[in-house]
Amino acid sequence: MPKIVDHDKQREALLDASFRLFAEGGYDAATMRKIAAAAGVSTGALYHYFPDKPSILAAMFDLLTRRDIARVQGQLPLEAPVPARIAALFAFLRENVEYLRALLSLALEVYRHEPGSASRAYVQTALRSYRTAMADILGVDGTLAEMAFTFLLGSLTYGTLDPDGLDLAQAETFVQGVWTRFAAAQGGPVPASGSAAG
Amino acid sequence: MPKIVDHDKQREALLDASFRLFAEGGYDAATMRKIAAAAGVSTGALYHYFPDKPSILAAMFDLLTRRDIARVQGQLPLEAPVPARIAALFAFLRENVEYLRALLSLALEVYRHEPGSASRAYVQTALRSYRTAMADILGVDGTLAEMAFTFLLGSLTYGTLDPDGLDLAQAETFVQGVWTRFAAAQGGPVPASGSAAG
């Protein structure tokens, strides 16, 4: 009988430690030794769970995406009108800015780390999951969803580069304004489904 | 009799080589040796122009920002109405996506590289220069300019992570639509100055 360790739980613990370090200083700055130390294990133990450094990253993205989606879907305001949904989205954003910024920065960094499509595949997968999740929250799809996602990415990027640069409250007001105007153009406050642009 | 070299010209050549490499694989992947080789000089020569690697990055950002601003201001459609200005901005965007994406990715990478505010200062400086330049092009300021800049950053980020993700033509139509609606709300096509949100 082997040493009693919940393999999957250990894996997750290691991935969490990894994310912490990746988020701080980026992929390269997070050395295997540091990750191991942060997780309280030896270097060798790391390799017991992951064959190499890139695969840690891949596993981490997978875990986080899965978790995030689950978390978001748990608190979906299913029948609310769009403005309330927008408010919910911004509330989520505000609560998780640091985390989301870190994730995005990491995604961008990884994306160029290897021209081989290997590492890019799971970043795209994650990205699309988040896009779908956002569209579900907003209750909007089509072009408007694309635009909203773009704006969201922009607000994360902007906030990362210049912490004093973007006022999220202002952004929310703006988005509400856009929605109102686009919905009005379609003939009244649309509840939860309207794709207005197209 | 020293070799006749225009010091500043050589410096720029080195910075251009640096950018090329940084853009390809990021800051870490661009080793001093590779930079030197790409510029056709020896490692030692590089250190005659820059004291260390971070300072190359700083100098590079400075050079590029300066250049870009000059370039943009040279072709400003000074008296055009906003829709034409939007079109001009997107035209510029389309012509320089790759370059702008690289620049943005690099900025984000650099931003994390050193927690010391040393490296972050010039990234913020650059960012603000671009933001101002964009506002000048659009002939818009205040909140609307902020929002436009956010959206612009988002489109670059999005396009980097998922090349098939965002249709720039669609984005342009959307932006034009937003402008029309916001301008209409204010009572007519505002020519070149309108801060509409607020």
Add this chain to the structure above:
Amino acid sequence: MPKIVDHDKQREALLDASFRLFAEGGYDAATMRKIAAAAGVSTGALYHYFPDKPSILAAMFDLLTRRDIARVQGQLPLEAPVPARIAALFAFLRENVEYLRALLSLALEVYRHEPGSASRAYVQTALRSYRTAMADILGVDGTLAEMAFTFLLGSLTYGTLDPDGLDLAQAETFVQGVWTRFAAAQGGPVPASGSAAG
């Protein structure tokens, strides 16, 4: 109720797996994990049978030598004349070249592995067993046996380094030729024998 396993049988199975791996890539390339995996047991199990890696090697040599000698002695053409014995030796050689080459290479590798005479002892023991066995097969002793053994080792070495280098048929003819001439010189009976090298 312990798992019913024949301890000695398991040991042999482990040693066979070891030899397979040693033969493929040498001593260093055969890691304990690979050996365990090849034998279908866990790393820990390996250590129940052998205290460490060198001792696996020692045990393996011992087992193989014992086996080989037994095998050879079983088919000794006890009363045949020398030329027939030479033919038998070469037949054996041809059937087991790969095995013998691997064994020899391994012996040489091991020999250097530890300057301490610990590991060298059993290699010498094995070597002498083989030399005796060969002398028995040939029915020759003294200097001639030494020379034959030298030649035999040479043919294995040669064949290992250059698979197209040595024609065993030619070698056999040559050896028969040498025997004929030496026997003739001694006035001994040279019965039904092969031609000389010419």
Add this chain to the structure above:
Amino acid sequence: MPKIVDHDKQREALLDASFRLFAEGGYDAATMRKIAAAAGVSTGALYHYFPDKPSILAAMFDLLTRRDIARVQGQLPLEAPVPARIAALFAFLRENVEYLRALLSLALEVYRHEPGSASRAYVQTALRSYRTAMADILGVDGTLAEMAFTFLLGSLTYGTLDPDGLDLAQAETFVQGVWTRFAAAQGGPVPASGSAAG
């Protein structure tokens, strides 16, 4: 102007240090750190001259082969009769046993280190050079040269595995005896060219 170092001379010095270590404990035991230390340089310096460890081995084989051949050809007894040539060969052997044994062991070790023919190519090249050199010394060719080479390899192998195993004087006497008998079979003491087998 760079630091004044004779690149080729340094390379040779590094290769000599490498051989010393390789000869002692084999390829794997000779770590890059040890090689560097033995040569009195840093690890990094080693990589200035050789891209990686295998290439050190390759370069070393090339250097040694070249050197040995040159050395041997310098002292060729051009017009001597075969028995004198045999004596010369054994004299050379006796003077260089340790070196030759090390070389041979190394060749065998390397040979199996990588199944890819990359590393094997230069071993075969070296081997054939030595074979040709030996044939030139002996003034013999064809089958007899092959057999002599085989015997020579065998004597090195034998001596490596069992230092008390083979008496080189005895071996020489034997080889002279073989030659005499084969030459006699052809009709008299052939001077310096005799291919007796063929």
Add this chain to the structure above:
DNA sequence: TATGAATGAGGCTTCATTCAT
């Protein structure tokens, strides 16, 4: 200025071995 040899810390990874179960 310019060259390129040299340094040495540190990165990723492997591996024999130990140990809790």
Add this chain to the structure above:
DNA sequence: AATGAATGAAGCCTCATTCAT
């Protein structure tokens, strides 16, 4: 007896940087 998680030293190699020329 058996399992497999864990250790940590050590291997190969890279890289920013320095220095003799």
